[in-house]
Amino acid sequence: MKFVKLILFLLCLNSFSQIKNGRIEYGVTIEMIDGFRGTILEKPYTESMNNARYLNFTLLFDKDNAFFSCDDGLGTINDDVFMSKVTAGYMNEIYQNKDFSLSAVHPIYGQYVLKKEISKDWELVNETKEIEGFLCYKATSTKIVINDKGTFRFPIIAWYCPKIPVSFGPNGYGNLPGLILELQVRNVVYGVKKIDLNLKKTPLLGKPKDYTIITEEEFDKIVKSGKVEENFKRGFVKPVDKF
């Protein structure tokens, strides 16, 4: 009988500790890139850094899926924060599951949904820090950028929280044994601002636009093809899609 009671107690405890869904708010900070100091890009990059404070990102998730989006700050004009979003590596709303993410590309490139595999190349490091009362563990990875000037490698540092056992995070990152509460990609840091777990109302995660799905390689080809220039020359029309 005692054994049955123990099992029931553990089951109850487990059901209380289970995290079914949540809503996480992130802010972003951007540091100056040393190579831009004293150049034509110092001023615009400084503006991007300053305007980043007005950006709020929201991650809604349930057990299997997540939705990451950006809410422009109240009273800001889209133009003010646009370059901050570009610098933060945010292109559009991201629909994510455990294996891949889907996100509509910027309309200037056409009506496509970009499919990205979720990175699995994490190295778990035995370092901890507390974020918003949660004990977080460090994981590292590398971001590779290839352009016509060369191949660049930048460090990625994620602080994930095993107490919130969902494998999601900001800007399409995830695949760690816990929610990412802080993410640094080169000089851009997404930091958690608010955590709401087990919401009374199940969050609506929606679904991506019904556009043609393209891979990262295909998207890179579109960007490099100069199709952007053509669209731009035809006259930039304010996109209907949220950016």
Add this chain to the structure above:
Amino acid sequence: MKKVLFTVFTIVGFSAFGFANNQGQACVLDNKLKETLAFLGSCEERQGIATNLCKEMGCSDFEAYFYGAAEWGRCMGGN
């Protein structure tokens, strides 16, 4: 005869005046066009510099494109 000569000279006079005026305006427009083209050229040059610098510092093509475009817009706005 006088009337005919008067009419001919009047027509020639007005035509000459109109032609000279057009030439002058064309000259002004030509100079303006040259200035505009030079200005556009300098903005495109700044766009190129910004795009290349961004890429040299490791920006993705996506990011570099928009920093270049922003620089072009700033230049066109007179900044």
